[in-house]
Amino acid sequence: xxxxxxxxxxxxxxxxxxxTAVDCLSLGVEAGxxxxxxxxNGAGKTTTIETCEGYRTPQSGVVRVLGLDPARDxxxxxxxxxxxxxxxxxxxxxxxxELLRYVASLYANPLPVETLVERLGLASCGRTPYxxxxxxxxxxxxxxTALVGRPELVFLDEPTAGLDPQTRHAxxxxxxxxxxxxxxxxxxxxxxxxxxxxxxxxxxxxxxRVLASGSPSQLMASSTADSIRFxxxxxxxxxxxxxxxxxxxxxxxxAVGQYRVTGPVSPQVLASVTAWCAQQGLLADQLxxxxxxxxxxxxxxxxxxxxx
Amino acid sequence: MTTPTLAPAPGSAPRLRxxxxxxxxxxxxxxxxGEQLLLALVIPVLLLVGGAESGGxxxxxxxxxxxxxxxxxxxxxxxSTSFTSLxxxxxxxxxxxxxxRLGATPLPRSGLLLxxxxxxxxxxxxxxxxxxxxxxxxxxxPSPGIxxxxxxxxxxxxxxxxxxxxxxxMAGTLRAEATLAAANLLYVVLLLGGAVLVPLSSYxxxxxxxxxxxxxxxxxxxxxxxxxGQAVDPTHLVVLGAWAVGAGLLAGRFFRWE
Numbered sequence: 400x401x402x403x404x405x406x407x408x409x410x411x412x413x414x415x416x417x418x419t420a421v422d423c424l425s426l427g428v429e430a431g432x433x434x435x436x437x438x439x440n441g442a443g444k445t446t447t448i449e450t451c452e453g454y455r456t457p458q459s460g461v462v463r464v465l466g467l468d469p470a471r472d473x474x475x476x477x478x479x480x481x482x483x484x485x486x487x488x489x490x491x492x493x494x495x496x497e498l499l500r501y502v503a504s505l506y507a508n509p510l511p512v513e514t515l516v517e518r519l520g521l522a523s524c525g526r527t528p529y530x531x532x533x534x535x536x537x538x539x540x541x542x543x544t545a546l547v548g549r550p551e552l553v554f555l556d557e558p559t560a561g562l563d564p565q566t567r568h569a570x571x572x573x574x575x576x577x578x579x580x581x582x583x584x585x586x587x588x589x590x591x592x593x594x595x596x597x598x599x600x601x602x603x604x605x606x607x608r609v610l611a612s613g614s615p616s617q618l619m620a621s622s623t624a625d626s627i628r629f630x631x632x633x634x635x636x637x638x639x640x641x642x643x644x645x646x647x648x649x650x651x652x653x654a655v656g657q658y659r660v661t662g663p664v665s666p667q668v669l670a671s672v673t674a675w676c677a678q679q680g681l682l683a684d685q686l687x688x689x690x691x692x693x694x695x696x697x698x699x700x701x702x703x704x705x706x707x
Numbered sequence: 708m709t710t711p712t713l714a715p716a717p718g719s720a721p722r723l724r725x726x727x728x729x730x731x732x733x734x735x736x737x738x739x740x741g742e743q744l745l746l747a748l749v750i751p752v753l754l755l756v757g758g759a760e761s762g763g764x765x766x767x768x769x770x771x772x773x774x775x776x777x778x779x780x781x782x783x784x785x786x787s788t789s790f791t792s793l794x795x796x797x798x799x800x801x802x803x804x805x806x807x808r809l810g811a812t813p814l815p816r817s818g819l820l821l822x823x824x825x826x827x828x829x830x831x832x833x834x835x836x837x838x839x840x841x842x843x844x845x846x847x848x849p850s851p852g853i854x855x856x857x858x859x860x861x862x863x864x865x866x867x868x869x870x871x872x873x874x875x876x877m878a879g880t881l882r883a884e885a886t887l888a889a890a891n892l893l894y895v896v897l898l899l900g901g902a903v904l905v906p907l908s909s910y911x912x913x914x915x916x917x918x919x920x921x922x923x924x925x926x927x928x929x930x931x932x933x934x935x936g937q938a939v940d941p942t943h944l945v946v947l948g949a950w951a952v953g954a955g956l957l958a959g960r961f962f963r964w965e
Contacts, residue, residue: 452811454965474815479717482811487804492736504728505812507718548812551715573713580713 404463405430405552405583406451411460413446413607420446422607423460428600433574433584435594438604439701444587445485447604448554451585452482465552478506481550483541485557491530495521495540498529499547506548515543518573520566535562542570546577553577555586559593571597591694601693605701618696625664627672629686630656636679643675644668664688719813729814729822734829737792746787746894747834752841754904755780759845768906770935777842777849778934779904782927784834785863786903789827790870791894797823797878798886806964816964827867835863850936858933865947866926872954873922879962897923906931922950 406428413421421443428434436444449455450462453469453476462469467476489498496516503509516522519539524532532540538558545553558574559567574597577584588594594601595615603611603618611618633656640660641650648662660672669688676683719725737743758765758776767775800806809819839847851859878886897903901923907915918924919942929943 454807454810477811478719478813480811482808484804484808484811488808489803490736490800490805491803492739493732497732497735501728501732502812505720505725505814507720508716510713544808546713549714549716551717577713580715582713582715 403430404428405465406434406585407461407463408447408451409461411447411450411462412458413443413450413455414458420607421450424604424607424609425460426602426609426612428583428585430583431578431581432599433578433586433597434600434602435598436585436587436602436604437589437591437594437697438587439589442604442701443607444604445556446607448556448585448587452480452554453477478548479551481545481548481553483545483553483555483558485560488541488544489529489537492528494526494528495532495536496525498540499543502544503547508549509547510549512547515547518569519543520569535566538562539566539570542573546573550582552583553585555584557587557589559588559590567593591692591697595693603697603700610700611696615693619690619693625662626689627660627664627669627686628653628689629658629672629676629683631658631676631681631683632656635681639679640672640675644671722815722818725814726818726821726825729819730825730829733796733823733826737788737796737826737830740796743792743796746791747784747830748837751780751784751787751834751838754783755838755841756845758904765905766909767904768909771846771848773842773845773847774849774935775906775931776904777838777845777847778930779906779927780838780842781835781863781934782866782923782930783898783903784838785831785866785926786870786897786923787894788830788834789867790874791890792830793823793827793871794874794878794890795887797875798881798883798890801878801964802883804965810964824867824871827871831863831867849934851934852936855933855936855939858939859930861944862926862929862933862939862947865944865951866922869922869926869947869950869954872951872958875962876954876958879958879964897921901927903927920946922947925950 404427408424408426411421411424412419424443424447426436436447438444446455450457451464451469453473456470464476465479469476496512499512499515503512516525519542521536521539521543524536529537529540538561542555542558545555555574559570562570571593574584574586586593586597599614601613601615601618602609635652635658637650637652637658641648644650644660644662645668648660648668650658650660653659660668662668673683673686737747755776759773806819814822874890877889881889900918901921902910902918903923904927907918907924907928910918925943925946929939932939
């Protein structure tokens with residue numbers, strides 16, 4: 400049976416020395432969609448994606464990419480996939496257009512190099528050696544080399560890390576266009592906005608495990624805690640406000656004069672908050688109702704500890 | 708005509724095209740690298756001109772100096788390209804993730820190696836042409852005949868294989884900086900102590916049997932005989948072959964791609 404999944408990872412385990420980089424991880428990637436693997440540094444994103452690319456052999460578990468075993472069937476797989484590594488991958492003296500033409504020459508039906516160069520704003524660095532390109536230019540060149548062979552599936556490892564906003568948006572447009580033209584896209588990122596904007600499907604990873612999977616809206620809906628924020632004079636009777644609200648709500652002081660009510664916000668609850676303030680003779684200033692963002696979900700899932 | 712889309716159309720290029728493309732790129736990169744060019748062309752030509760015109764500062768043994776010197780400089784050119792240049796370039800390809808990145812393209816590892824061999828032979832062809840021309844201008848009178856020409860080609864190919872095996876072994880196991888240092892050091896050591904420019908007969912008799920086992924000695928001594936129309940000792944080819952097989956097997960076993 401041919402799987403409808405372009406990538407299927409089942410119970411993958413990868414250990415290095417004493418550390419477990421990937422811990423019994425399972426995830427799927429639907430063909431023709433954009434899938435984001437979102438997680439903090441060290442979550443196991445790169446190990447997972449590099450195992451899918453065939454660079455590492457699963458120590459335990461099964462990985463299938465386009466129905467193939469990426470380690471064993473590498474020769475059959477590589478012409479069909481495009482790979483953008485997190486860094487490096489080019490000779491220091493190679494020129495941008497030279498590298499792109501070279502990589503194009505390894506494929507049967509490459510994209511016209513000029514088109515890619517233009518799309519990614521690389522025209523100005525055609526004859527510049529790789530080592531003198533800016534970080535953003537190097538990254539765009541790496542993206543171009545991942546796409547030039549017209550793959551059916553691309554793996555982009557942190558494609559926009561460190562890019563300026565213009566370049567990031569240009570990259571996003573290209574990724575969306577790829578999916579529209581029928582290419583399956585798997586990208587890793589620790590930018591929540593990137594996952595939220597681009598991905599049809601997000602897998603949130605941490606400590607080598609999938610903590611949650613779903614579309615960005617599903618992930619946001621799965622979280623119950625919306626919030627109301629407002630400003631009022633310091634010393635507000637927080638407990639009193641809490642008592643005026645249905646159970647399941649909490650009121651906290653976020654900063655001096657800045658309050659947050661957390662819970663499943665409804666029009667009635669909003670009315671209760673403002674009514675209570677009116678009773679106290681207070682003006683609730685700068686009041687806002689906050690839908691839960693993917694960022695909140697992400698932080699809720701992965702915790703707030705700082706990562707290396 | 709419609710705008711080209713990004714729609715998938717995967718597939719590998721024909722193998723020969725990949726190998727040719729890789730060989731041409733590597734040769735171009737080498738030609739662009741100042742230090743490598745110095746090693747490949749400038750130093751051999753300087754040694755040839757300097758050695759021929761210095762008139763006996765270094766004793767090269769009996770015979771015309773230029774006839775002894777030119778084959779040695781050709782051997783040096785092979786050493787610089789197939790050993791030093793290759794080791795340094797490959798070491799940095801490993802360091803910069805080039806080999807890793809190429810691993811995700813349709814170019815197979817065998818194609819990569821063939822491409823490297825192609826680049827080496829291209830560069831060596833340019834070196835041989837230039838050195839031979841300068842040698843002829845300086846009065847070199849080679850008299851290899853058909854058999855000597857065949858020996859010359861066989862020795863250059865075997866020498867390239869031996870040195871390339873050693874280069875890959877080094878580049879695939881050491882850090883890039885260590886490879887850089889060691890490859891340059893060995894180049895100088897072999898140049899001075901490996902009977903490259905100075906014939907084996909000019910070395911002390913006691914150490915000659917040891918020197919004869921070096922690939923540099925085998926290549927240079929073989930070329931000196933072949934290009935002078937003398938009989939070539941087949942041992943030279945055996946020595947080069949043994950180095951090629953030994954280093955090749957070790958490199959195949961221990962080379963780390965990342």
